[in-house]
Amino acid sequence: MTDLSTVLEVGGPVVALGGGAAYARAQHPGVYWSTVGLPLSTVRMLSSYSSVMEACGLTVAPSRLRALAVKAATRREVRPVPPRRGLIRPTSTGLRLRLRLAPGQEPADVAASAERLRHAWGVHAVYVTTVKPGVVELRLVGFDVLRRVRMPRKLTGDFLKVPVAMREDATPFVRDYRTIPHQLTLGATLSGKSMYLRHLITGLARQPVALVGIDCKRGVELAPFAPRLSGLATDPDQAAELLPVLVQAMENRYDLIRARQGIAPGTPNEEITSDIWGLPEKQRPVPIVLFVDEVAELFLVATRKDEERRDEMVTQLIRLAQLGRAAGIYLEVCGQRFGAELGKGATMLRAQLTGRVCHRVNDEASAKMALGDIAPEAVSAACAIAPERPGLAVAGDTSGGWSRIRTPYLSLGDAAEICQETAHLVPDLAALKPFRPDVPAPPVDSPAPVMRPRPVTD
Incomplete structure (x- = not known):
């Protein structure tokens, strides 16, 4: 009986959390991303950034000065250098990340690996845009935003x-x-x-x-x-x-x-x-x-x-x-x-x-x-x-x-x-x-009398 109580006490909340997460992912993907998807994707990205970039062919050989400094200071193997990563900026629909390309790279190289990055970091899609020469921005989308469209609340249009x-x-x-x-x-x-x-x-x-x-x-x-x-x-x-x-x-x-x-x-x-x-x-x-x-x-x-x-x-x-x-x-x-x-x-x-x-x-x-x-x-x-x-x-x-x-x-x-x-x-x-089209006048609702009229009798 004690073992059963322990299983219920431990497994009950786990099952509830898992079921709640599955329901939120299916019915409220924005909520699921903010609570579960965003932390997981961030951890995946930080822990596997260098290895993923190397697997995608987005690394270059280090400079001679860097190689000599690494060998002299740590005596470790000199590994290829990935693009320099900027700050990770979370959004309500995904992540934004800027990369400074290594010498010899171009934005097309990163765009060609967008599908691999999507699978490696567990997001719905990855889009690459050029910010300025040598800098690209990765826009990671956590879920399908076109399934249930919700426009930003603070979005206002200018003239025309x-x-x-x-x-x-x-x-x-x-x-x-x-x-x-x-x-x-x-x-x-x-x-x-x-x-x-x-x-x-x-x-x-x-x-x-x-x-x-x-x-x-x-x-x-x-x-x-x-x-x-x-x-x-x-x-x-x-x-x-x-x-x-x-x-x-x-x-x-x-x-x-x-x-x-x-x-x-x-x-x-x-x-x-x-x-x-x-x-x-x-x-x-x-x-x-x-x-x-x-x-x-x-x-x-x-x-x-x-x-x-x-x-x-x-x-x-x-x-x-x-x-x-x-x-x-x-x-x-x-x-x-x-x-x-x-x-x-x-x-x-x-x-x-x-x-x-x-x-x-x-x-x-x-x-x-x-x-x-x-x-x-x-x-x-x-x-x-x-x-x-x-x-x-x-x-x-x-x-x-x-x-x-x-x-x-x-x-x-x-x-x-x-x-x-x-x-x-x-x-x-x-x-x-x-x-100019004819616009029918809206019907006018006459207000109801406050008191019911009584007939006058002799």
């Missing part, structure tokens, strides 16, 4: 910068319109493309910008955000009327830049290198962000008349993409399918869209259209996105870099409520007033 998703290396993905003015976002049904669009709209809704939408699905995607929209077109006919207004607004802004800088009135727009950000704040027009949902609907035609309208709309979109940045007009083009077979101008429009975000698509051709010209290896990553992970996407830009991102969940009701609360920030643009 919207944090919309989390990267696989546990850094936020920020949509910066000043750096990447135009973007193409693709995704099949239930891929999470609409969730990505909600985060963009709600992030911009809190800023002093004009939001304009073209939603050829009769407005079902963008109509809930009508209180914050300065203009909305719900079919190709309305889009054909809205786009010329935006082109005219762009030309008026170029005239304003000419007048301010003393440029000759006959100078073509393409030769004006400045933008509205060089104007005084009081004269600077408000930026305009145009959201085009289901862009393929603008290309589809059924009659000869529709074909002429299509060509005109596509030409106007291309003009906005080519010249809109300097005028403070930015494009966010979304769709389920995008390819050269849509018609004339599709490839030219795609070439002007610097940013690319590809969710799960139904065919490889769409993934190639989005990412094939900037990062061919990203096409296979986009085609491998599983339907069980909505919101997962591959983001890249024309610089060639790409990464996996995932958008956190945001309900349509919460997004619409944010647009309702920020309706007072809608700028006064006279040209867009005819396209």
Whole structure:
């Protein structure tokens, strides 16, 4: 009986701790990492750093002076020298560590061994970034941050910068319109493309910008955000009327830049290198962000008349993409399918869209259209996105870099409520007033009487 009591007293807490750790690792990976994973990985790294670096081929022969000093002082065998390790900085999702490369090494050598370092130190992933010549930073991620996305609480976006998703290396993905003015976002049904669009709209809704939408699905995607929209077109006919207004607004802004800088009135727009950000704040027009949902609907035609309208709309979109940045007009083009077979101008429009975000698509051709010209290896990553992970996407830009991102969940009701609360920030643009969507007035609840009225009787 005494032995049984001892087993229960000792084994009970051990089983409870083990079960709690397993539950936390499965359901709350952040808590598990902070309490268990972080100490274990730190101990592994400190105890095996030199041997792991040597096994990965990241060591070099010591200098002659160092070899002579070691032999003279300790008479030990001179071992290869690993990169000098900096301070270990723990984070809520992993570890950060800077390495000073040994002579003859380059960042590509460390990046090639990232998978070996991951297994050696028991973490989910290892990412290598260059800080400065001779110094790289290792970002160790303790768990899969894309399984349950949680954006940092203290993260706030600057003007025309919207944090919309989390990267696989546990850094936020920020949509910066000043750096990447135009973007193409693709995704099949239930891929999470609409969730990505909600985060963009709600992030911009809190800023002093004009939001304009073209939603050829009769407005079902963008109509809930009508209180914050300065203009909305719900079919190709309305889009054909809205786009010329935006082109005219762009030309008026170029005239304003000419007048301010003393440029000759006959100078073509393409030769004006400045933008509205060089104007005084009081004269600077408000930026305009145009959201085009289901862009393929603008290309589809059924009659000869529709074909002429299509060509005109596509030409106007291309003009906005080519010249809109300097005028403070930015494009966010979304769709389920995008390819050269849509018609004339599709490839030219795609070439002007610097940013690319590809969710799960139904065919490889769409993934190639989005990412094939900037990062061919990203096409296979986009085609491998599983339907069980909505919101997962591959983001890249024309610089060639790409990464996996995932958008956190945001309900349509919460997004619409944010647009309702920020309706007072809608700028006064006279040209867009005819396209301002009708916003139904909210129902007024009459207060209940404090006392029940009694009928007057004779």
